Amino acid sequence: xxxxxxxxxxxxxxxxxxxxxxxxxxxxxxxxxxxxxxxxxxxxxxxxxxxxxxxxxxxxxxxxxxxxxxxxxx
Numbered sequence: 491x492x493x494x495x496x497x498x499x500x501x502x503x504x505x506x507x508x509x510x511x512x513x514x515x516x517x518x519x520x521x522x523x524x525x526x527x528x529x530x531x532x533x534x535x536x537x538x539x540x541x542x543x544x545x546x547x548x549x550x551x552x553x554x555x556x557x558x559x560x561x562x563x564x
Contacts, residue, residue, distance in 0.1 A: 491522075491524075491527075491548055493536060496542065497522075510539060511532075511539060533547060533548065537556070541556065
């Protein structure tokens with residue numbers, strides 16, 4: 491998962507991210523270290539927070555766009 495990469499590229503601390511996502515710093519640390527995997531709702535919240543697709547977040551694509559090739563609202 492690209493959580494740590496995304497967080498660091500935006501200069502966000504684990505504590506700030508945890509507060510923004512209504513979780514704990516320990517949970518963020520475990521996600522980043524692979525000790526715990528987020529559920530689908532958490533993945534969606536994280537992807538929305540960073541404005542990337544869930545597929546990008548979990549490494550299934552290198553395209554960070556949320557809706558590649560489509561227009562929002564259609």
